Amino acid sequence: xxxxxxxxxxxxxxxxxxxxxxxxxxxxxxxxxxxxxxxxxxxxxxxxxxxxxxxxxxxxxxxxxxxxxxxxxxxxxxxxxxxxxxxxxxxxxxxxxxxxxxxxxxxxxxxxxxxxxxxxxxxxxxxxxxxxxxxxxxxxxxxxxxxxxxxxxxxxxxxxxxxxxxxxxxxxxxxxxxxxxxxxxxxxxxxxxxxxxxxxxxxxxxxxxxxxxxxxxxxxxxxxxxxxxxxxxxxxxxxxxxxxxxxxxxxxxxxxxxxxxxxxxxxxxxxxxxxxxxxxxxxxxxxxxxxxxxxxxxxxxxxxxxxxxxxxxxxxxxxxxxxxxxxxxxxxxxxxxxxx
Numbered sequence: 001x002x003x004x005x006x007x008x009x010x011x012x013x014x015x016x017x018x019x020x021x022x023x024x025x026x027x028x029x030x031x032x033x034x035x036x037x038x039x040x041x042x043x044x045x046x047x048x049x050x051x052x053x054x055x056x057x058x059x060x061x062x063x064x065x066x067x068x069x070x071x072x073x074x075x076x077x078x079x080x081x082x083x084x085x086x087x088x089x090x091x092x093x094x095x096x097x098x099x100x101x102x103x104x105x106x107x108x109x110x111x112x113x114x115x116x117x118x119x120x121x122x123x124x125x126x127x128x129x130x131x132x133x134x135x136x137x138x139x140x141x142x143x144x145x146x147x148x149x150x151x152x153x154x155x156x157x158x159x160x161x162x163x164x165x166x167x168x169x170x171x172x173x174x175x176x177x178x179x180x181x182x183x184x185x186x187x188x189x190x191x192x193x194x195x196x197x198x199x200x201x202x203x204x205x206x207x208x209x210x211x212x213x214x215x216x217x218x219x220x221x222x223x224x225x226x227x228x229x230x231x232x233x234x235x236x237x238x239x240x241x242x243x244x245x246x247x248x249x250x251x252x253x254x255x256x257x258x259x260x261x262x263x264x265x266x267x268x269x270x271x272x273x274x275x276x277x278x279x280x281x282x283x284x285x286x287x288x289x290x291x292x293x294x295x296x297x298x299x300x301x302x303x304x305x306x307x308x309x310x311x312x313x314x315x316x317x318x319x320x321x322x323x324x325x326x327x328x329x330x331x332x333x334x335x336x337x338x339x340x
Contacts, residue, residue: 173222
């Protein structure tokens with residue numbers, strides 16, 4: 001006996017993902033071309049140059065201190081409230097939720113998990129690379145600086161590079177990376193660049209980061225976006241593995257829901273009756289005909305008509321006794337007259 005499982009909402013989502021992706025025919029998945037590799041190499045060299053300039057306490061560190069002493073939040077206090085809200089565009093929690101919601105809708109439209117998996121890979125790379133750099137160099141922020149003019153490296157801090165800036169570059173830049181058309185990609189690239197630039201300068205305005213922290217955060221986020229095509233085969237295999245795991249779970253569930261009735265040994269059928277001839281093919285025994293049941297409104301046994309039934313007198317009368325009444329078909333007794 002097989003019980004059909006009612007499809008859930010998750011089943012319908014995966015059923016839609018099984019369809020062919022609705023992508024433009026002229027736009028393929030980005031690949032690591034020579035131009036992209038050269039751009040990645042140049043960006044990586046710039047990343048190393050910024051780190052080296054901070055390590056040797058060069059002019060970049062002196063610029064950091066000059067901007068810190070300038071105190072932008074005191075120079076333009078009227079925009080402080082706006083900057084406090086704007087800097088949220090670089091926080092990982094809110095931005096990841098907003099971008100994941102948009103890419104989830106894109107996955108539904110394109111019938112593929114690639115947008116969500118690309119976001120997950122980029123955020124994983126961001127946590128690993130930027131987190132390792134932060135705790136590896138241990139630079140203190142402007143509010144916790146100890147020596148004027150020093151680079152404040154390897155003192156237990158965690159602000160170099162700027163995580164807000166790198167997160168803004170990656171989370172908003174992934175929208176441009178996954179754009180469906182070249183025109184949309186150009187517009188989203190410009191919007192993400194302006195957004196990440198504003199987030200980085202907001203941290204400098206609030207005094208939570210050095211200017212060199214923001215520069216390295218921009219470069220770190222750009223390196224992740226440029227390296228994403230190297231992980232496209234991994235994203236493809238991950239999508240195939242997730243859908244395959246879904247199929248295996250459904251198959252296992254169907255096997256558990258299917259109950260098989262045990263079959264006993266075959267029973268030989270022999271001909272019955274006195275008129276069977278030897279060598280004649282055996283016939284399948286026919287069940288004995290059922291006896292007719294009496295109707296539900298009749299009592300069991302032989303049914304008789306109402307006129308043939310013997311009247312049954314109830315055991316007792318329900319009427320109260322009256323001495324002045326007489327039995328039917330008998331003459332009433334005369335009452336004695338009392339003289340008076």
